[in-house]
Amino acid sequence: MTALSRRFGVSRPTVYRALEKNGRPGQPSADSARVTIRLTPSERTELDALAGxxxxxxxxxGRxxxxxxxxxxxxxxxxxxAVQDLSRQIKAVGGNLNQIAAHLNREARLQGRAAPDRDQHAQIAASRRALKGLAKDLDRLFVHAAKRRKARVEALLREGAAA
Structure with a gap:
């Protein structure tokens, strides 16, 4: 433990806490269980080739x-x-909306009311359209991914039934 604490520049208790929290490397976690299956030699060869x-x-x-x-x-x-890209785009739209809201709040404090001008109304409408478009993109993305996953699982099941 001393060598690890020196190597990573942390105290020994920190190393012990990390091991307690995350388990020892290469060791199964306490909440896992071993599952055993039997394979023919050719199945094992194919499994090893795919794993490689x-x-x-x-x-x-297998997991x-x-x-x-x-x-x-x-x-x-x-x-x-794709999800990270959509997230970035949504954050950008959110930033634009925050700027508009900050401007309107500042205006409301100074004048007692917020009076969005034509440009701000246009920005709000554009943001609304952008968010609706991003939501549709996200829906299509997940539907497409789910259909691909379902097709793969069905193919696996067909192969299993044929074997």
Whole structure:
């Protein structure tokens, strides 16, 4: 523990707390259970080849397949990137709305009332349209991802039934 604390520049109690919270590297967490399956030699070879192509261990590959088949959302990198892009766009629209609100609040404090001008009304309407468009994009993105995931799971089930 002393070597770890020196290596990372933290106290020994910090190392102990991190190990207690996150578990020891390479050790299963306390709330997990081992699942065993039997495979033919050719199935195991195919599993190992797929795991190698994906850069995953057998356990990680098995977990991924089972989680997808059970319906867990495990977003793919392209889905994550698309959602992050939409999030950035929504934040930009939100920033614009905050600027308009700040201006109107300042005006209300000074004049006793807020009187949005034509440009502000146009900005608010444009923001509303942008948010509705982003919401539709997000809906399409998730529907598309769900359809792809469902198709993959159905293909896995068909392959399993054919075997």
């Amino acid at each position: 192509r994906l850069g995953l261990s057998r356990a990680a590959l 991924r397949v089972l989680r997808r088949a059970a319906g867990y959302l495990e977003p793919e990198p392209d889905l994550v990137a």
